[in-house]
Amino acid sequence: MNVLILYASNSGSNYHSAVTIADILAQKHRVVIKNASEVQISDIEKAKLIVMGSPSWMVNGEEGMPHEDVLHIMDALQSTRYSQKKFALFGCGDKRYTFFCGAVDHMENFVKKIQAKEVISPLKIDGFYFQLDESIKQIESWSKKLLKAL
Ligand SMILES: Cc1cc2nc3c(=O)[nH]c(=O)nc-3n(C[C@H](O)[C@H](O)[C@H](O)COP(=O)(O)O)c2cc1C
DSSP, rough: OOEEEEOSSSHHHHHHHHHHHHHHHHHEEEEEEGGGGGGOHHHHHHHHHHEOOOEEEEEEEEEEOHHHHHHHHHHHTTSSTTOEEEEEEEEEEHHHHTTTTTHHHHHHHHHHHHOOOESOEEEEEOOGGHHHHHHHHHHHHHHHHHHHHH
């Protein structure tokens, strides 16, 4: 299966998560990993599974938002219907904020809107760098579950 791992990251935690997920999915699938700022519509078209990850951030004064590059992609695709596409969502956030991993909730709404299929419950990671080993274990375990669900 062609897999696109699309991520945005300001301080690296979502990037590290994306790389860890890619390593595991690449055991059985063709995986392309791209920063959201570099993703073209053709990348989306080629992929059967899109794994999408974003930090939660303050955008235009609103808390718990996806990264602007991810917002840009969702805007560009929002009127397309992708009922044949599979999605899996992840995000690193921080429970001290009002909307913990709010970006993931926005991405879930987007997946519903384009009528695609979410193949696994989203992964929300709290304080990635504060408990690095635990975070990596969480990502590995989720990625293995995802691999089985495909
Ligand atoms: C300005 C700012 C706003 C943030 N807002 C939220 C938020 O609303 N919800 C949340 O769960 N985390 C929030 N975070 C935490 C980040 O999402 C978290 O540190 C994440 O790991 C960053 O991902 P990155 O390392 O890939 O950039 C915020 C962090 C900053 C600096």
